């Protein structure tokens with residue numbers, strides 16, 4: 013017998029219009045179990061992304077969709093800033109005490125280099141705003157949170173693949189904001205047993221939904237490797253020579269190794285984490301506090317040159333590159349040990365590199381100017 017649903021669970025996603033947020037919202041809607049509330053300040057995103065997500069979800073509804081199914085494709089979207097507590101409070105006020113079942117907190121600034129130049133902006137936006145959010149959640153009897161963390165919390169890890177037990181020692185202000193926010197959430201869970209929290213340490217998500225309707229849309233010249241390669245192939249960057257940051261690392265071809273995973277796999281990890289916050293879940297059994305951190309990666313490292321080759325195959329574009337010096341803050345290898353997330357959450361990043369590059373290219377060719385194209 014299929015589960016009889018009488019209501020949708022209200023889930024708030026911060027940073028909902030961003031690259032990760034939009035794919036997570038799509039994954040939530042696909043289950044038809046949630047009513048999504050999105051908040052975003054559109055600092056690095058456009059509201060068009062949410063329109064596309066809703067369109068996609070509606071197009072996938074079965075013919076015999078119920079009213080609840082249809083309601084699950086509607087996003088209650090709010091343009092507001094997490095550094096402005098009054099704005100966040102008004103969203104919680106709309107749903108009342110206990111009205112929001114859980115929060116997926118994705119919104120953050122994420123440029124490692126920039127964080128070294130304007131650390132206060134990063135601490136205010138990534139740490140200060142997280143504290144206000146947690147306080148407001150508490151005031152409104154919402155004690156479940158999935159937090160977006162990053163592999164960057166490990167700094168230069170002593171063991172590869174990296175288990176979650178590795179000491180946290182981020183190098184950049186950005187990375188430190190992630191360590192601090194995790195610590196704050198962990199402390200809160202120790203102080204109050206009503207809290208249940210899962211921190212997801214993302215490795216390198218890339219790709220797009222296979223429809224090409226939603227994808228990553230960075231402003232200006234992309235700083236990250238895969239979106240940059242996609243922009244180069246589509247003719248969107250003027251200087252079409254890739255600068256490879258160093259080939260003297262202790263890795264097989266000398267270039268940095270990262271653990272790239274498909275954005276749809278990453279999004280599915282959020283659903284599993286959300287399910288694990290339910291009271292009948294076993295993931296917190298035996299712990300002093302209901303806090304757990306998981307790596308979301310494939311457990312397979314790829315070098316910069318391997319990625320360039322995979323994108324050449326996907327796009328047919330003949331990439332030119334030059335090797336320049338190392339980029340400040342880069343570490344030789346960040347490859348996840350994903351076994352804990354697999355064992356406890358049932359998470360597996362199963363999509364391969366070829367699919368990831370194909371889906372990225374599909375999105376980029378259908379939207380050469382990103383969401384600015386519509």
Ligand SMILES: O=c1ccn([C@@H]2O[C@H](COP(=O)(O)OP(=O)(O)O[C@H]3O[C@H](CO)[C@H](O)[C@H](O)[C@H]3O)[C@@H](O)[C@H]2O)c(=O)[nH]1
Nearest residue numbers: 122162163164235236237238255256257268270316339342
């Ligand atoms: O023009 C470029 C861009 C990148 N790279 C290389 O490509 C690899 C991947 O770089 P990205 O910038 O795509 O990704 P990072 O691993 O540096 O950073 C990502 O992972 C981090 C965690 O490790 C943070 O979460 C960060 O926000 C996220 O973008 C690195 O070795 C980098 O040196 C180049 O050689 N040339």
